[in-house]
Amino acid sequence: MRSLGLDPVADTRATFRALCDAMSRPGTIQAVPTDPADHAVVATLVDHEVSLSTADTELREKLASHGRLDDAEPETADIVHTHGVPTWNVADLTRGTLVEPSEGATVIYRVDGLSADADADLDLTTITLSGPGIPDTRSVAVGLPTEELDAITATQSTYPRGVEAIFTAGDRLLAVPRSVSMEVA
Amino acid sequence: MTETEPPTTGQTVSTDSVDAVLDSLDGDDGLDGYNYAYLDEHTKREVRRSILKAIAIPGHQVPYASRPMPLARGWGTGGIQASLSILGPDDTFKVIDQGSDESVNAANIRRLASDTADVETTTDTTDADVIQTRHRIPEEVLTDDQILVLQVPITDALRKVDSSDAANRRRHAHKNYGKMWVHLYENVVEFGEINIAARYPTMVGGRYLMDPSPIPRWDVPKLDDADNLFVFAAGREARIYAVPPHTSVEPLAFEDRTFQVERFPDQSCQACGSTDTYLTEIETDDRDRQYVCNDTSFCLKRQDSEELPKDYHLDREGVDWGPGTPDDEKSATPEATVDSHGGDAE
Incomplete structure (x- = not known):
């Protein structure tokens, strides 16, 4: 995806490794090679094999010009992308089935900020994570309102059905897979 | 055809030996036209999406489109696809085959990665960023900077109690592992202890029963609360699953018939004298x-x-x-x- 400013081989591989680290160590903030990180994540994961829902016109155009946009409504899309608080309800996204929970959606939120220092910024909401990938607990601050984070928590209550949330800000990202429990402060 | 006529099909090779033919091929010429890390980007995206979902649902077998590789399925093709999707030029790669760096399979996989993905290779566990392995977890402690990719021949622990994949997937869906418990009980009745040498059934994160691949029982406790990520990839069965770091992995056993690792009473390694290794x-x-x-x-x-x-x-x-x-x-x-x-x- 050179049109998005990414090297299609090296940068997508580096973005994948950041996602791998973020997903296996939920709540840790990882760096990707290009800014904005949400574009890098979409370019790394999306092609015509998975459906995408996004209102980001630049992403839609660039993906379509590569034949990699399989457009879908948020409720049926495999990968869902939003800037900030979405117009749809995260609880309505596809969560997969009990037999194949991996069909649950991956939700990419571009947020205002991420901070490893959970008490640093009053505009951010602190979440405390526990579960696979986390020794004891891990706290981190995310630039989304409490209600949206609560809605994500509620969506994961049907584990192993659920969604993966990826929060990005600038060239940073963190992930909250469905396997971890999230407490919103 | 008389003896003096050349063969009408094929091409005669006027060299003395296969070695000479190989020597005559110049370095990297054969790799022209291949993508970085051998796989095309479309294949890597597919493998990567599955790896991420596998990490997010520890122990669940995620299907993926296993591609034809330059060796037959069953020879580590799943592990190769996972490794090549993970590796980058700043990585150091190690490959072991039942504990050995020097098997033909391991050496060739290492060479494929170094030729196409431009990675450094090593035999030292502590130097490696990514380790692909068949049937062992290294003796040296792995760290949070390392990823262990295990080759998997049979993805489902329940396969030994029921050959139906559809039925087993329903069992996983409902966490219905009664049939495996009965199998373990019958083991105890017949042998006095649980007599499973490899592919020991383990419970991951308290939810999914997982086949840890044919590692010896010796290696199973290493999966629990480790610092590193484990990725299990099966080429033939086209499934990927994972154990993230700091995840509970518990071998199935009874309170009065506990899980036992292999025992080597009064034995030590003839080469180094170790008594605490497999x-x-x-x-x-x-x-x-x-x-x-x-x-x-x-x-x-x-x-x-x-x-x-x-x-x-x-x-x-x-x-x-x-x-x-x-x-x-x-x-x-x-x-x-x-x-x-x-x-x-x-």
Whole structure:
């Protein structure tokens, strides 16, 4: 995806490794090679094999010009992308089935900020994570309102059905897979 | 056709040997036109999406489109696809085949990665960023900077109690593992203990029963609360699953018939003298039976330094890394019975 400013081989591989680290160590903030990180994540994961829902016109155009946009409504899309608080309800996204929970959606939120220092910024909401990938607990601050984070928590209550949330800000990202429990402060 | 006529099809090669033909091929010429890390980007995206979902649902087998590779399925194609999707030019890559860096399969996989993905290769576990392995987890403690990619022949632990994949997927959906418990019980009735040599059924994160691939029981405790990520990839069965770091992995066992690792009473490695490593029995030319370390790269280090601990490369001591490491000794059983190999070994 050179049109998005990414090297299609090296940068997508580096973005994948950041996602791998973020997903296996939920709540840790990882760096990707290009800014904005949400574009890098979409370019790394999306092609015509998975459906995408996004209102980001630049992403839609660039993906379509590569034949990699399989457009879908948020409720049926495999990968869902939003800037900030979405117009749809995260609880309505596809969560997969009990037999194949991996069909649950991956939700990419571009947020205002991420901070490893959970008490640093009053505009951010602190979440405390526990579960696979986390020794004891891990706290981190995310630039989304409490209600949206609560809605994500509620969506994961049907584990192993659920969604993966990826929060990005600038060239940073963190992930909250469905396997971890999230407490919103 | 008379003897003097050349063959009408094919091409005659006017060199003395296969080696000469190989020598005549110039370096990297054969790799022109291949993408970085051999796989095309479309394939990598597919594998990567599945790896991420596998990490997010620890122990669940995620299907993926396993591609044809330049070797037959069943020879590590799943592991190769996972490794090549993970590797980048800043990585150091190690490949082991049942503890050995030098098997033909391991050497060729390492060469494919170094030729196409431009990675450094190593045989030293502590130097590697990504380790692809068949049927072993290294003796040296893995760290949070490392990823272990395990080759998997059979993805489902339930396969040994029911051959129907559809039925087993329903069992996983509902966490219905009764049939496996019955299998373990029948083992106890028949043999007095659970007699599964490899592919020991383990519960991941309290939710999914997982086949840890044909690692010996010795290696199973290393999966629990590890610092590193484990990725299990099967090429033939087209499934990927994972155990993230700091995830509970518990071998199935009964309260009164506990999980036991292999025991090597009164044996030590003939090469390095170790008594706290997984040993392999070998037969010498004069029909003697000897035990040697299975992890050859650690054995070489032990030959130089007898008392080298398995966590020598870390800045903390007493790391729990399965049998023979400090935290495990409190749970080790004092009884020493000769290990019997069950019928389930690969």
